[in-house]
Amino acid sequence: MASQARIYPRSEHCISRSQISENALKVLQRLKKAGFEAYLVGGCVRDLLLGREPKDFDVATNASPEQVKQVFRNCRIIGRRFRLAHVFFGREIIEVATFRGSEPEQSDQQVIHEDGRLLRDNVFGTLEEDVWRRDFTVNALYYNIRDFSVVDFTGGMRDHANAVLRLIGDPEIRYREDPVRMLRAIRFAVKLGFTLHPDTERPIYSQAELLKSIPAARLYDEVLKLFLAGYGVQTFEMLRHYGLFAILFPATDKCLATQDHDFPRLFLIRALENSDQRYADGKSLTPYFLLAALLWEPLQWAAQKHLQHGENETIAMQNAANEVLNRQIKIIALPRHITQSMRDVWFLQNKFSRTVGSRPYRLLEQPKFRAAYDFLQLRAETGGADPALVDWWTRFQEADDETRRKMTTPPKGGSSKSRGKPRRRTRPKPNTQQ
Template sequence: MFSFFRRIFSPPGTAVEAAPVAPHSSNAPRIYARAEHCISRAQISENALKVLLRLKKADFEAYLVGGCVRDLLLGREPKDFDVATNASPEQVKQIFRNCRIIGRRFRLAHVFFGREIIEVATFRGSEAEAPDQQVVHEDGRLLRDNVFGTLEEDVWRRDFTVNALYYNIRDFSVVDFTGGMSDHSAGVLKLIGDPQQRYREDPVRMLRAVRFAVKLSFSLHPDTEQPIYELTDLLKSIPSARLYDEVLKLFLAGYGVQTFEMLRHYGLFAILFPDTDRCLASQEQDFPRLFVIRALENSDARFNDGKTLTPYFLLAALLWEPLTVSAQQRIDHGENETLAYQNAANEVLGRQVKITAMPRHITQSIRDVWFLQQKFTRTVGSRPFRLLEQPKFRAAYDFLQLRAETGGADPELVAWWTGFQEADEDERHRMTAPPKGGGKPRARKTGRYRSRSKQPNSQ
């Protein structure tokens, strides 16, 4: 992993290797004939081929473009297949009855084949040709852009050179205007156009740069990397619902640990999870960072094993330390422990949803996992039986295990609950019987398992 980060990170001030790709270059595209690349029609979705061939038959241009071409060149199976054409969305809909036009910011045609959707985008044109079709925010963000154009114009509206490669269904060649094939071979992620302007048009491109760099094991070109350090605050202008979607793409795709480290390197994690970042900064060598890393490793392993991922579990882990810090401060001021955790949860989640608009069912599931942690300490009488029946019991138990693995909970408590789940009914009753002599059972602590003396104050 460390060699990976040495490759993709370069500190501020790194010398620039080459000028950024300039829009509207006068150079003709480089055409890579079928014999010069590895893409085969056998690798392409049957439904995507249907769309390409029917557009071709209707005398329209039709290309595969974007991530699917990039991934096919890497020998990977694309998640989606996107098509670019000179047909308007309305013309696409005339050709395909199973089509729906969507989008406001960018109007697109979705062609439905059962569960598979082939996205068809009309070539986007130059903003100078139809400024009335664009809406630009005062900070430079592009809010609406429905300017249609030619293939040559469309290229310069895409984000990264490796995402601006076009597979032509007419002769099975790859069309490259930006040097994307060379960057692809070199493992370099480079923005098309002026990086400052492109990030201002859409600050989410900074998150996409991180996501693609990690996913592809590419390095960021110095010109693409340098502005990120100074433009992170632009993300604060992005709607919280969109940032929530980006967080899921960043952390639930099988490479969450590397993504987390890279986001922190550029200061982007602090924008997405400011409370968590403050806790990590003040306790870098202790429980919080170890717990977050372990939770991300757990999610990555589940993804790579083909298991289901639940966003609320990882989000509960990312926000756990801010919750415990806030709750402990309230307890120190005399607040009841249960009430302290409830109020702390309201406080932490209330701030976070303003940044990443988590749906209500997600925040409720996060609360369930958090509040069940206190109930695990009650191992006598009927309470363990009732806890076992809670819908979020398994997730909360896994959360308790993660805490114990990183010093945040008593391993003996985890062992007790593991045994309780595996025991038969008679054994469970023996395990939950009150202590002999009628003494009152001593409650276990619900906070961090490590000694408080080892935990520096986080605020």
């Protein structure tokens, strides 16, 4: 599989050392001084060529993890599936990976599952071999610290210029080795504004089911990368197009496919737009909020079934949440603190309709009030809740004490018992369009 490398000298590319992290340069220079090869590789090279600021800087070398540790005292070896060296500079970590070999069948350092998945891969090799173990051509470009050139074995510079995302090697085999590559293909295509090469795109339709073999904890990490990086709407549409969303969120996909109106999709799009805008504005993103939105419609369906069996509203919602979350965590391992926050946002929705007496004050003190209020706003914007209720809560939050007292006083002629019966609904209109 060897190929002649094309070397792009400094005059033929736009990468400047001034764009590279000082700590990454230290790692490259010290490895070179110690007699090892050292290259920047992967997404950082790709992003530098696009004129973007890389999030991380990764280094590839012919030094083993143990040899890297000998060069850097501030180094820790991590990983089992792929052993890596992490060099620490305060809060910045430079990841250093040893070149991987292309002849794994000759070593017992690689473990392959019967379905083709790569379970462990610690076979070390040369630069020429390492290239062919990477996923996409635009991620297989090496910036050489010795002469500041870019080394390209796979045509990655050409694909980069043409905005094409192409898998290295046989796509069907590469997806079988690691089905998460299908998710990475979608994520990179959306993030970079690239198109999928036809050979890279074609197998996704038929191999989407392979994602079911991926550990749920790993899929959780991938879902966060997919939806919380500022491109949630486009990512959602592409995942649905290729049948991957149905693997990740089957209950949600079923709701989207069987509804005879567009509310669930509109609500999801609005929630994704909200997250994308927060990312663009540099605001913090909370995974539980978007995950609560992604599973809101399955929760409504499940709750309706429990209500039909005679359960009261509170118990129906609790049982529905248990069912929906128990099914989902088998696919994507949502941490307990995330699922608890999702429940808080969900269960507070019905409490917004209680606007008389002391209940609004108690609701205002709930730790997840603001997130639940934002969730209610999204529902109202897409026809899932009463806009008048959102307006009431907006005014209540901003009102002074006297105005709040008037807002929560029962209307004259109303039953004085209404305050003392916490389960009595005093406002029948809200949430009728759930």
